[in-house]
Amino acid sequence: MRVAGVVLAAGGSSRLGRPKQLLVHEGRTLVRRVAEAAVAAGLSPVVVVLGARAEEVASELAGLPVRTVHNPAWEAGMGSSLHVGVRALGEPVDAALVMLCDQLRVDAAHLQALAETFARTGAPIVASGYGDTRGVPALFARSVFPELEALGADQGARGVIAHEPSRVVEVALPGGVEDIDTASDLSRLR
Template identity: 75%
Template sequence: MRVGAVVLAAGGSSRLGRPKQLLVHEGRTLVRRAAEAAVAAGCEPVVVVLGAHGEAVAAELAGLPVQTVDNPEWQVGMGRSLRVGVRALPEVDAVLVLLCDQLQVDSAHLKTLVDTFAKTHAPIVASGYEGARGVPALFSRALLPELEALEADQGARKVIVRDPSRVVEVPLPGGGEDVDTAADLSRLSPRAGG
């Protein structure tokens, strides 16, 4: 079974005012943490979608067995980055979609998503947190056209909520803890010096 991963790292971090992908948490930048987690979970290939601050973000991935792809339309929304990432994958059985700013996501959680997919063959294996299902989430090959067809301003959650009967949920305590604003950054900084 071959599971690829798409790490969405193209955003401009407008609410934060600086590239969140380059913030340091636990000694590594957020984008490197996400890419390393996907690699450690056994995903291959790992595609990192770049956009804003592309060169600086790509430099943070040096030495990792990942492929970067540029989304020239990153400003229009996450749906476009998903399309770019999915189209960059070769033939895979499933794709794991993840963001770089979810602080509780690690390789163990991603491996649990992959293992759950292998056991259940569910069309979608999604993370459950804050009363909802979201990313990181794994989508079977049959659903890749749905990811590619998302509107520019839609994320993978749109596919997850479309038909709850095709989703298996894996709990992710603290999954909603991410970095979007200066307040989030100040919460992160005491732990990481970021």
């Protein structure tokens, strides 16, 4: 099974006041951390969707075997970045694993567990489970791509995951509810 990675790194992080992709945690920017995890997990290709401060964010990916694409409508919302990322895959893949930059508990092992669960079960959606929800990182089989592309520009993948729960297999992500929206979140999670 060929699983691609789609890293959504286009947002302007309005609540934080600066792009969270460029925040440094344990010596690396958040965008580099997630891209390195995707590469280490064996995802191929890995597409990183850029928007706000695209050149700065892209420079953080230097030397990594990833492809960057620009979402000119990044301000419209996450759905627009999902559209750009899925369309940019270009080559035949069996599934795409969608990731964000601000989930510090996501590592290569968790991404591999999602891909292995897909290979083992053939489930159309393999989502991370944390708190009382299922969310990203989440893997979507090729058959689900049209649903991702049909999302409104301001919608995220959670609606696709929740639409038909019986087709979703969950992989636990301890600490997955912890993300970064403010500077104090980053300080608290260090």
